[in-house]
Amino acid sequence: MPKSLTIAIDGHSSTGKSTLAKELAKALGYIYVDSGAMYRAVALFALRNQWVSAAAGCQEDKINQSLPDVQISFELDAQGANATHLNGERVEEEIRTMEVSNVVSHVAKLVPVRRHLVALQQAMGRDGGVVMDGRDIGTVVFPNAELKIFMTASDQVRAERRQQELAAKGQHWTVAEVLENLQSRDKADMERADSPLIAALDARTLDNSEITKAEQFDLVLAWVKELEA
Numbered sequence: 001m002p003k004s005l006t007i008a009i010d011g012h013s014s015t016g017k018s019t020l021a022k023e024l025a026k027a028l029g030y031i032y033v034d035s036g037a038m039y040r041a042v043a044l045f046a047l048r049n050q051w052v053s054a055a056a057g058c059q060e061d062k063i064n065q066s067l068p069d070v071q072i073s074f075e076l077d078a079q080g081a082n083a084t085h086l087n088g089e090r091v092e093e094e095i096r097t098m099e100v101s102n103v104v105s106h107v108a109k110l111v112p113v114r115r116h117l118v119a120l121q122q123a124m125g126r127d128g129g130v131v132m133d134g135r136d137i138g139t140v141v142f143p144n145a146e147l148k149i150f151m152t153a154s155d156q157v158r159a160e161r162r163q164q165e166l167a168a169k170g171q172h173w174t175v176a177e178v179l180e181n182l183q184s185r186d187k188a189d190m191e192r193a194d195s196p197l198i199a200a201l202d203a204r205t206l207d208n209s210e211i212t213k214a215e216q217f218d219l220v221l222a223w224v225k226e227l228e229a
């Protein structure tokens with residue numbers, strides 16, 4: 001029996017972390033957890049209550065106090081995909097809109113929000129056999145993960161890919177608008193005081209600007225096989 005690993009995938013926004021994490025989890029029979037979806041769900045909750053806006057930031061106390069009322073779960077949908085639910089309501093599509101992307105950094109920098117979500121993430125991955133993607137998985141959530149990957153790609157490549165993804169869902173933004181959002185989220189992620197985005201010392205860096213998804217998958221699967229042996 002191969003070992004059940006904990007695989008932490010961190011990196012900049014829109015580098016394809018979730019796509020890789022999902023494919024790996026499927027191939028290995030592991031659990032997949034999208035930690036960014038959890039920050040997005042809290043941001044959506046705050047947005048609906050008008051406690052956050054892109055320009056004015058957020059009402060920290062309101063958000064922090066409401067955390068016990070924010071239930072986040074992942075449930076398999078008819079297509080077999082993990083869909084994010086907020087207090088029992090499917091919000092998988094709504095959390096991916098630019099409206100949420102534009103405010104999520106304000107919410108992700110709140111220390112009580114991070115403590116709350118990190119505890120949930122650690123519980124979800126307690127038994128190993130998990131692939132989790134985010135910004136602080138290899139540094140804070142699972143510092144002992146057997147495999148840590150830090151993903152990156154050029155700004156232009158990331159913005160173009162994301163713009164096409166949004167367009168395919170009927171959300172039309174220019175590459176420049178998407179680029180601005182990516183750069184500002186990266187800056188907020190790297191500069192926040194609590195658990196900033198940084199590659200763990202023992203992470204393997206993966207720049208996918210010039211490799212295909214299939215090449216990337218084969219490379220990472222080879223790393224997993226090496227560690228599982």
Ligand code: DC
Nearest residue numbers: 035036037039104108134135136185
């Ligand atoms: O992975 P994503 O783009 O869906 O994440 C949404 C936001 O949540 C991102 O701008 C940074 C934040 N985030 C975080 O601070 N820590 C994580 N582990 C995951 C995401």
